[in-house]
Amino acid sequence: MLQRKLWFPLALVGWQFWLPILFGGCVLTAVSALVASIWLATIVAVFTLACLLFFRDPIRTIPQQAGVMVAPADGVITEIAVTPWRYLPGDVLRVSIFLSVLDVHINRSPCEGVVHSITFEPGRFLDARHPEAAIQNQSNNLLIDTPYGRIAVRQIVGAIARRIICPVRTGEKLARGQRFGMIAFGSRTDLLIPQPQDWTPCVKVGDKVCAGSTVIFKFSGKPSSAGTADETR
Numbered sequence: 001m002l003q004r005k006l007w008f009p010l011a012l013v014g015w016q017f018w019l020p021i022l023f024g025g026c027v028l029t030a031v032s033a034l035v036a037s038i039w040l041a042t043i044v045a046v047f048t049l050a051c052l053l054f055f056r057d058p059i060r061t062i063p064q065q066a067g068v069m070v071a072p073a074d075g076v077i078t079e080i081a082v083t084p085w086r087y088l089p090g091d092v093l094r095v096s097i098f099l100s101v102l103d104v105h106i107n108r109s110p111c112e113g114v115v116h117s118i119t120f121e122p123g124r125f126l127d128a129r130h131p132e133a134a135i136q137n138q139s140n141n142l143l144i145d146t147p148y149g150r151i152a153v154r155q156i157v158g159a160i161a162r163r164i165i166c167p168v169r170t171g172e173k174l175a176r177g178q179r180f181g182m183i184a185f186g187s188r189t190d191l192l193i194p195q196p197q198d199w200t201p202c203v204k205v206g207d208k209v210c211a212g213s214t215v216i217f218k219f220s221g222k223p224s225s226a227g228t229a230d231e232t233r
Contacts, residue, residue: 062177073189113146177212
């Protein structure tokens, strides 16, 4: 659904946000130039551009090798831990990525698979770096059936981010690195993988990652079916 051949500089999945900003910014800039001053018009134009940059959608080169998980979001790794989670059996390997307002906010699938279920959970709006954010904050849980078992990507809102966008549907096929949604203005994204002992981390806490292009885990065994993504999206 969100995998496309033609590139557009702004996230199409967030058009309902950036289109009013673009239209309103253009109108206010023109009015300011006509009835006020060129300086006020410049300030309005710069502010509009800054807001639009949040919805930027840069091209990413997707790794081609088999047996890897790529980052589902841009940002900084804040946690890598083995922990139980209610939607997956046993302990899972969890990596948490904090997205500041300066990061690209497009979410991408960590590997190829089929969407098993999507569960939205209402909650609070704590700072995404807060220890309780993963438990108490509003979130969207995307479970994906992959060659490595069922994994999950959690879109978690922060203190500023209050809107989760996820237009994909149950049963939809996702390629590695394919866009599946975004979170509007600052947030957190968690990736949860079963069989923690079968995965080797390629990143550490504090590392900066890019959605769809940074390899964050390598599989130590052989997946049941090979699947790679070899195109730039």
